[in-house]
Amino acid sequence: MDPMSHDAAPDSGPHDDAARHAAGMAVRRAVLGDEHVDRAEAKTTPFTEPFQDLITRYAWGEIWTRPGLDRRTRSCMVLTALVAKGHWDELAMHVRAAVRNGLTAEEIREVFLQAAIYCGVPAANKAFGVAQQVLAELEG
Incomplete structure (x- = not known):
């Protein structure tokens, strides 16, 4: 087949x-x-x-159980989709998930910089604020 x-x-x-x-x-x-x-x-x-x-x-x-993409890559995709759609509560949850999946704050920042070009600066600006708060909570 x-x-x-x-x-x-x-x-x-x-x-x-x-x-x-x-x-x-x-x-x-x-x-x-x-x-x-x-x-x-x-x-x-x-x-x-x-x-x-x-x-x-x-x-x-x-x-999420499919082969072909690891969880880090899936997290990057989910973060981008949530920025594009403006789902901020879900974004906070998935920033935490991205960290659990091994993404660093720097990698999350790069996802949002990329998203700024394709999803818009205002959406990325909001995403940076959401992520900064979540990352501070995780560090604290």
């Missing part, structure tokens, strides 16, 4: 919902930290449970 075909099977990763959820929860905890995930789980209600399941299975269990 042609590996570029849309019919090609995924090259790795969990293949059923329960396995995807378990793999996703493991990555989610590794990237975001147990404390954050436990808080999110504690806030889950019957109304929000399907959403929590969706992001655990698909964002974390399907995308």
Whole structure:
């Protein structure tokens, strides 16, 4: 089968919902930290449970477990996407995650400098402020 075909099977990763959820929860905890995930789980209600399941299975269990990009690279991509969309609370969470994934403050700064060109200076300016606060909290 042609590996570029849309019919090609995924090259790795969990293949059923329960396995995807378990793999996703493991990555989610590794990237975001147990404390954050436990808080999110504690806030889950019957109304929000399907959403929590969706992001655990698909964002974390399907995308973050794929081969081809390491977690540092994925963090750089997520930071850029969050700057582009102006999702500042999520950006703060993912600055923490980027540090957990091994990015330095200097590398995060470079992501935001690059984002300034492609996402706009005002968005990058806000991102620098968010990241500076998070990094100060992590150092303190």
